[in-house]
Amino acid sequence: MATKKACERFIEEVHKYGDMKQTGVSLRYMLEFGSVPSDRNMIIAAQFLHKELPIRIARRAVELDSLPFGLSNKPAVLKVRDWYLDSFRDLRSFPEIKDINDEKEFTQMIKMIKVRHNNVVPAMALGVQQLKKSLDPKLDYEDFDEVHQFLDRFYMSxxxxxxxxxxxxEVHDPNPPPNRIGYIHTKLSPTQVAKDASEDARYVCLREYGSAPEINIYGDPSFTFAYMPTHLHMMVFELVKNSLRAVQERYMDSDKVAPPIRIVVADGEEDVTIKVSDEGGGIPRSGLPKIFTYLYSTADNPINERLDDGAGADVVTMAGYGYGLPISRLYARYFGGDLQIISMEGYGTDAYLHLSRLGDSQEPLP
Structure with missing residues (x-):
């Protein structure tokens, strides 16, 4: 009896926290706070996370329980919901943080939480796939507007x-690499990141098709700004991978040489913009709204049904969940940027990745 009561109390607490107001932070705040990792600053930061993380996690757990089309009941989605509930429980049962020893223990605990959530994206992708299998194939992707809006909020969070x-x-690293404050690189060269991401994408293309179009990059390698290298690499990699695939498939059986992909890095007052242009035949206008949805992929779906063993967390395939573009756009928007795709059917596609360089924009909290 007590366990049932305890269970009800726990769910009540999750709902109570799910209704609380979230507090956003900016890139600049993360930089300023992380640049002086004194004990006092670390304790203040841990106290903030101790209060903030349960609110954010509870919101998602509540939402995972009330999804349309029965998505909440799909096995993969139930698994994700349980990860969120476990993390909420861990955070709420951690005592108040009073000194640096508490802070160190808390840091170890949230590190474990981050690992627990490693497979959330493939698990949710699998849940959506399980949903698609159970629904009328004649349903149009527009009918799933509610699902798309939920997934945008969920992944942004x-x-x-x-x-x-x-x-x-990361701020705890006793020997951080030069110009690094935690995850943030204070002197990141977008041209260099574009070069590295392009090489990685070309390698995947070569592995998949046996050949790959050339990539030409135009930009000043010595120009730098403060940004997240992992986010930027992931976004550029995704755009270049899509372009390589389009060009490769268009010219595979042709005796013409595949035209190169062009990447231009522009340094503006407000934004750093990276443009990826290809001549891969473009996307029909009717298809453009679909490219930022989660239920649409032109490629075969390689989602792994085994999610327990960490498999699938970082496996990169040439075309995956159909999630690359919508998730890249969320990464861009997270720090005040955006991603736009402009296409000419019969010719090619231009992707514009805008990155806000002011660092002042607050997180867009769903």
Whole structure:
């Protein structure tokens, strides 16, 4: 009887926290706070996370329970919900943080939480796939508007939670690499990141198709700004991978040489913009609204049904969940940027990745 009561009390607490107001932070705040990792600052940061993380995690747990089309009951989604409830329980049962020893223990605990949530994206992708299998195939992707809006909120929130935990954990590194404050590189060269991401994408293309188009990059390698290298690499990699695939498939059986992909890095007052242009035949206008949805992929779906063993967390395939573009756009928007795709059917596609360089924009809290 007591366990049933305890269970009800726990769910009540989750709902109570799910209704609380979230507090956003900016890139600049993360930089300023992390640049002086004194004991006092670390304790203040841990106290903030101790209060903030349960609110963010509870919100998602509540939402995971009330999804349309029965998505909440799909086995993969139930698993994700349980991860969120376990993390909420861990955070709420951690005592108040009073000194640096408490802070160190708390940091170890949130590190574990971050690992627990490693497979959330493939698990949710699997849940959506389980949903698609059970529904009428004639349903149009527009009918799933509610699902798309939920997934946008859910993944944006996940980016924020991982950013806050990751930044706090990384700031503890006793020997940080030069110009690094936690996750943030204070002198990041977008041209260099574009070069590295392009090489990685070309390698995947070569592995998949046996050949890959050339990539030409235009930008000043010595120009730098403060940004997250992992986020930027992931976004550029995704855009270049899509372009390589489009060009490769268009010219595979042709005797013409595949035209190169062009990457331009522009340094503006407000934004750093990276443009990825290809001549891969473009996307029909009717298809453009679909490219930022989660239920649409032109490629075969390689989602792994085994989610317990950490498999699938970082496996990169040439075309995956159909999630690359919508999630890249969320990463761009997280720090005040955006991602736009402009296409000419019969010719090619231009992707514009805008990155806000002011660092003042607050997290967009869903």
């Amino acid at each position: 996940r980016i924020g939670i991982r950013m806050l935990i990751g930044q706090h954990v």
